[in-house]
Amino acid sequence: MPPTLEEVAKLAGVSRSTVSRVVNQHPHVRPEVRERVWEVIRQTGYQPHAAARSLATRYTRVIGLIIPQAVTTLFTDPYFPVLMRGVADACNAHNYHLMLSLFSHRRVRDSYAGQDLLYRQLLRGRYLDGVVVSSAPLDDPIFPRLLEDNVPFVIVGRYPHERANYVDVDNVVGARMAVEHLLRLGHERIATITGPLNMFAAQDRLEGYRQALAARGIPLDERLIAEGDFAEQGGRTAMQRLLPHQPTAVFAASDMMAVGALKALREAGLRVPEDVAVVGFDDVPLASMVDPPLTTVRQPIEQLGSMAVELLISLLENPNTGGVHRVVLPTELVIRASCGVRVQ
Amino acid sequence: MPPTLEEVAKLAGVSRSTVSRVVNQHPHVRPEVRERVWEVIRQTGYQPHAAARSLATRYTRVIGLIIPQAVTTLFTDPYFPVLMRGVADACNAHNYHLMLSLFSHRRVRDSYAGQDLLYRQLLRGRYLDGVVVSSAPLDDPIFPRLLEDNVPFVIVGRYPHERANYVDVDNVVGARMAVEHLLRLGHERIATITGPLNMFAAQDRLEGYRQALAARGIPLDERLIAEGDFAEQGGRTAMQRLLPHQPTAVFAASDMMAVGALKALREAGLRVPEDVAVVGFDDVPLASMVDPPLTTVRQPIEQLGSMAVELLISLLENPNTGGVHRVVLPTELVIRASCGVRVQ
DNA sequence: CTGTTAGCGCATTCAA
DNA sequence: TTGAATGCGCTAACAG
Numbered sequence: 001m002p003p004t005l006e007e008v009a010k011l012a013g014v015s016r017s018t019v020s021r022v023v024n025q026h027p028h029v030r031p032e033v034r035e036r037v038w039e040v041i042r043q044t045g046y047q048p049h050a051a052a053r054s055l056a057t058r059y060t061r062v063i064g065l066i067i068p069q070a071v072t073t074l075f076t077d078p079y080f081p082v083l084m085r086g087v088a089d090a091c092n093a094h095n096y097h098l099m100l101s102l103f104s105h106r107r108v109r110d111s112y113a114g115q116d117l118l119y120r121q122l123l124r125g126r127y128l129d130g131v132v133v134s135s136a137p138l139d140d141p142i143f144p145r146l147l148e149d150n151v152p153f154v155i156v157g158r159y160p161h162e163r164a165n166y167v168d169v170d171n172v173v174g175a176r177m178a179v180e181h182l183l184r185l186g187h188e189r190i191a192t193i194t195g196p197l198n199m200f201a202a203q204d205r206l207e208g209y210r211q212a213l214a215a216r217g218i219p220l221d222e223r224l225i226a227e228g229d230f231a232e233q234g235g236r237t238a239m240q241r242l243l244p245h246q247p248t249a250v251f252a253a254s255d256m257m258a259v260g261a262l263k264a265l266r267e268a269g270l271r272v273p274e275d276v277a278v279v280g281f282d283d284v285p286l287a288s289m290v291d292p293p294l295t296t297v298r299q300p301i302e303q304l305g306s307m308a309v310e311l312l313i314s315l316l317e318n319p320n321t322g323g324v325h326r327v328v329l330p331t332e333l334v335i336r337a338s339c340g341v342r343v344q
Numbered sequence: 345m346p347p348t349l350e351e352v353a354k355l356a357g358v359s360r361s362t363v364s365r366v367v368n369q370h371p372h373v374r375p376e377v378r379e380r381v382w383e384v385i386r387q388t389g390y391q392p393h394a395a396a397r398s399l400a401t402r403y404t405r406v407i408g409l410i411i412p413q414a415v416t417t418l419f420t421d422p423y424f425p426v427l428m429r430g431v432a433d434a435c436n437a438h439n440y441h442l443m444l445s446l447f448s449h450r451r452v453r454d455s456y457a458g459q460d461l462l463y464r465q466l467l468r469g470r471y472l473d474g475v476v477v478s479s480a481p482l483d484d485p486i487f488p489r490l491l492e493d494n495v496p497f498v499i500v501g502r503y504p505h506e507r508a509n510y511v512d513v514d515n516v517v518g519a520r521m522a523v524e525h526l527l528r529l530g531h532e533r534i535a536t537i538t539g540p541l542n543m544f545a546a547q548d549r550l551e552g553y554r555q556a557l558a559a560r561g562i563p564l565d566e567r568l569i570a571e572g573d574f575a576e577q578g579g580r581t582a583m584q585r586l587l588p589h590q591p592t593a594v595f596a597a598s599d600m601m602a603v604g605a606l607k608a609l610r611e612a613g614l615r616v617p618e619d620v621a622v623v624g625f626d627d628v629p630l631a632s633m634v635d636p637p638l639t640t641v642r643q644p645i646e647q648l649g650s651m652a653v654e655l656l657i658s659l660l661e662n663p664n665t666g667g668v669h670r671v672v673l674p675t676e677l678v679i680r681a682s683c684g685v686r687v688q
Numbered sequence: 689c690t691g692t693t694a695g696c697g698c699a700t701t702c703a704a
Numbered sequence: 705t706t707g708a709a710t711g712c713g714c715t716a717a718c719a720g
Contacts, residue, residue: 002468004713015691020715028689047468051404052713054395055696062443062471075429076629081419088446092462097471099406100444102432118436124346124391127406127441232629259633285420285576289603291635348697359707364699372705396697399712 003044012040023048054126063091063312064099064122064131068140076231077256078284079301083134083156086305094313099128103142123151130316132156132308137198152319154312156304158200158326165315167308167327171201174297174331175208175251178279181295181333182249183216185340187277191224191247193238193257202230205253205281221245228257235260243268248276249339255280255287258294262338273340283334292337299331347388356384367392398470407435407656408443408466408475412484420575421600422628423645427478427500430649438657443472447486467495474660476500476652481542496663498656500648502544502670509659511652511671515545518641518675519552519595522623525639525677526593527560529684531621535568535591537582537601546574549597549625565589572601579604587612592620593683599624599631602638606682617684627678636681643675 005023009016014033021029022037029037040046054060065087067080084100091098101122103115119142122128130152136142138159146153147163155166182190192209195202206225213220223245228234235257242250243264252258258280265276272278272292280287283298311325353363358377365373366381373381384390398404409431411424428444435442445466447459463486466472474496480486482503490497491507499510526534536553539546550569557564567589572578579601586594587608596602602624606616614620616636624631627642655669 005715006713016714017692017716018690021690024715030689033689045468047464049399049713050465050469050471051395051398052696053715055393055399055698055713056715058696060395065444075425076422078420080425084444085419085446088444089448092446092448095461095465097466098444100409100428100432100442102429102436104433104436117439120391121394121439122441124389125394127394232633286630286633289576289630289634349699350697360698361700361707362705365706368699374705377705393697396712397699399697399714400699402712 003046004049005046008037008040008044008046011044012037058126059129059316060127061095062097062099062128063309063316064101064128066101066103066131066133066136066142068103068136068142077254077282078286079282082301083305086302086307087132087309089302090306090309090313094309096129096309096313119145123149130154130312132305132312134305134308135199137196138200138203139198152312152315154308154315154325156308158204163324165311165325167304167311167329169299169304169329169331171204171331172208172211174281174299174333175205175253176212177208177331177333178251178281178295178297179209179212180215181335182251182277182279182339183212183218185249185277187249188218189221189224189245189247189249190218191226191242191245191250193226193228193235193242193250193252193261195228195230195253195257197227202227202253209251228253228260230254230257232256232260232263236264239264240268249278250276251279251281253281255282255284255294255296258296258338259286259290262290262294273338277339279339287334288336295336295339296334297331298334300329303329347390348393349390352381352384352388352390355388356381402470403473403660404471405439406441406443406472407653407660408445408472410445410447410475410477410480410486412447412480412486421598421626422630423626426645427649430646430651431476431653433646434650434653434657438654440473440653440657463489467493474498474656476649476656478649478652479543481540482544482547483542496656496659498652498659498669500652502548507668509655509669511648511655511673513643513648513673513675515548515675516552516555518625518643518677519549519597520556521552521675521677522595522625522639522641523553523556524559525679526595526621526623526683527556527562529593529621531593532562533565533568533589533591533593534562535570535586535589535594537570537572537579537586537594537596537605539572539574539597539601541571546597553595572597572604574598574601576600576604576607580608583608584612593622594620595623595625597625599626599628599638599640602640602682603630603634606634606638617682621683623683631678632680639680639683640678641675642678644673647673 005016005019009019019037022034132154134156158166158168194206226238226241228238239261252261258278265272270276280294280296283296287294287296349360349363353360363381366378476498478500502510502512538550570582570585572582583605596605602622609616609620616622624638624640627640631638631640
C-alpha cells in the first residue's frame with residue numbers, strides 16, 4: 001500500500017492540509033515546514049492518488065484523442081502516427097495524460113453498447129477534461145454530442161459551428177497551388193482524384209482544384225473528377241475511371257491515392273510524367289521513395305497535433321477566454337519528378 | 345451538472361445502495377425495482393463518475409500502452425499504427441479505456457520531472473490498472489520499475505525475467521526461414537543488417553541468421569554483419585558498409601531497412617535480385633510496393649497488440665492465476681521478386 | 689501560516 | 705431484498 005496524504009502528514013508532524021499545500025505548490029507555507037514535508041514525500045515515495053484528487057477538484061489532467069475508426073486509411077498512411085506524436089509530445093510537455101479512443105461506428109442493437117457506451121463512459125463519466133477530434137466525417141454524431149454535453153474540444157480539421165474550435169491546414173490554397181503548378185506546365189485536361197467527400201479536407205481540396213481552373217477560365221469537366229477514399233486502392237480505381245477521358249495530368253488529394261494512380265497508369269502502359277503528370281498531397285515519406293518521386297503538397301501534420309493540444313489546454317486553463325479559436329496553417333508545394341519539367 | 349447516484353435514488357424512490365446494485369448488475373434486486381431504477385437512469389442520462397468509482401473500488405478500467413519515444417522508427421514504419429489498432433480494438437471489445445504514453449528518455453536535472461514524473465503520476469498515482477509495453481530496449485528502466493511497483497504488465501516482445509509476461513513473434517525462426525530461403529537459392533555470402541542490438545527483436549533475428557548459416561556449416565563472417573536501427577536511413581548506410589565485402593544476398597531485419605538497402609544497392613549500380621538478393625522482415629504494405637517487391641517475413645502485428653491486451657485483462661480479472669504467461673506467435677515467409685528465382 | 693471541517697460520488701459492509 | 709453508515713484520498717473553505 002502506497003502512503004497517503006494522511007501518513008505523510010503524520011510523519012512530517014503537520015496536518016493533511018499542509019501537505020496538500022506543499023504538494024500543490026501553494027505559496028503560504030513556511031519554508032522549513034515545506035522542506036520537512038518534501039523530505040517525507042521523497043522518502044516515502046508519496047504520489048497523490050489521481051482519482052481522489054479528481055473527485056475533489058473535478059478535473060483529471062487527461063485529454064482524449066478521438067479518431068473514428070471508420071477511416072481505415074489512417075493505418076496505412078503515415079498521417080496517423082505523426083499526428084499522434086505531435087499530440088503526445090504536447091501532452092507530455094504540459095503534463096497532461098493522453099487517452100486514445102479509436103471509435104468504431106459499428107451499430108449495436110442496444111444504444112447502451114458500442115461506441116455510444118464508450119462515448120458516455122469517457123465523457124459523461126468524467127474521464128477526460130477535454131478532447132481532440134481528428135479525421136471525423138463532417139456528419140459524425142460526435143460533434144453535436146460534444147457541443148450538447150459542453151465538452152471542451154478542438155478539432156483537427158474544420159467544422160462550421162460557431163462554438164467549434166479547430167486547427168486546420170489551408171487545404172484550399174494547398175490544392176490550388178498544386179493545380180496551378182500543373183497549369184503553368186501547360187496542362188489543360190487536369191483530372192482530380194478527391195478524398196471521400198463526406199470529409200471537409202476532401203471537399204476543400206476539391207474546391208482548390210476548382211478555383212485554380214476557374215482562375216484560368218477553364219470550364220469544369222465533371223468527368224475529370226473521381227472520388228477516392230484517401231487510400232491507395234481507391235486512388236487506383238479512381239484513376240482507372242478517369243483514363244477514358246484522357247487527362248494529361250491528375251491531382252490526387254492524398255499521396256497514397258497518387259501512388260495508386262501511378263500504379264493504374266503504369267498498368268495502362270502510360271508513362272509518368274511524360275504521358276500523364278501526377279501531383280499528390282501530404283508529402284508522406286513514401287512520396288519521395290516511389291518512382292517517379294511525387295510532386296506533392298506538404299502539410300505540417302505533427303504541428304497540427306501539438307497545436308490542437310495546446311489550444312485545448314489553454315481553453316481548459318483559461319475558461320473565461322471568449323470566442324472560438326481557429327488556426328489555419330499553411331501548406332507548401334514540393335516539386336519532384338512526377339509532374340515533369342521543373343518550373344520555378 | 346450531471347445527476348449523481350443520490351439523485352437517481354431519490355427519483356426512483358430507493359436508496360443509493362439499490363441504485364448502485366442495479367448499475368453494477370447485482371443479482372438480488374427485485375425486478376420491478378430494477379426496472380424502475382433503469383428507467384430513471386435512462387431518463388436522466390445518469391453515468392457513474394469514474395473517479396468516484398475508482399476511488400471506492402481501487403480500479404480504473406484504464407490500461408496503458410507505453411512506448412519509449414526513443415524508437416523514432418515507430419513513426420515512419422507501419423508497425424506502430426497497426427499495433428495500436430490491435431490494442432485499441434481489444435480494449436474496446438473488453439470495455440477498457442486506453443492511455444497512450446510515448447515516453448521520452450530525455451533526462452532532466454530533477455528526477456521529479458520528465459519521464460520519471462510521467463511514470464510516477466501514471467502508475468503510482470493509480471491512473472492505470474495495468475500496462476502493455478512495446479518496443480522498449482532490453483535495458484529500459486521501465487521493466488525493473490514495473491516489477492518493483494508490482495504493476496501488472498504484458499510486454500510486446502520478450503524479456504527474461506521470471507515475472508515478465510509477454511507476447512512475442514518467433515523472431516528466431518522467422519529470420520532463419522528467410523536466410524534458409526536464400527541458402528536454398530544458392531547464396532553463400534549472405535550478409536545481414538540487424539536492428540539495434542539493444543533490442544531483443546534485433547538480437548533474435550540475428551540469432552536466426554546465425555542458426556541458418558550454422559546449420560549449413562557456413563562459418564560466420566563478422567564483416568557481413570552490420571547494425572542498423574530498423575529505419576530506412578540506417579539500412580542504407582549499413583548496406584554501404586557491407587558493399588566492400590561483396591555479399592550476394594542480404595537479410596535485413598526490417599522492411600524499412602531493406603528498402604534502404606535497395607536504395608544503396610541501386611546507387612552502387614547493382615541490380616536486385618540479379619547482383620544481390622534482398623529479404624526483409626515485417627511485411628509492411630510498402631514491401632509489396634517497392635521495386636522490386638520485397639521478399640519478407642510476415643508477422644501478425646495487429647494480433648500481437650490484441651493478444652497483449654487480452655492477456656493483460658485476464659491477468660487483471662483473475663489475479664489468482666499463478667505463473668507467468670507467454671505467447672509466441674509464428675511468422676510466415678512471403679516470397680516476392682527481391683530474392684530472385686522463385687523456389688518452392 | 690496552519691489546522692479543522694466538510695464534502696467530491698460511489699461501493700460496500702452490516703443490519704434489518 | 706433493501707437501507708443506513710462508513711470510508712476511499714484528496715482539496716477547499718473557514719477559522720484561528
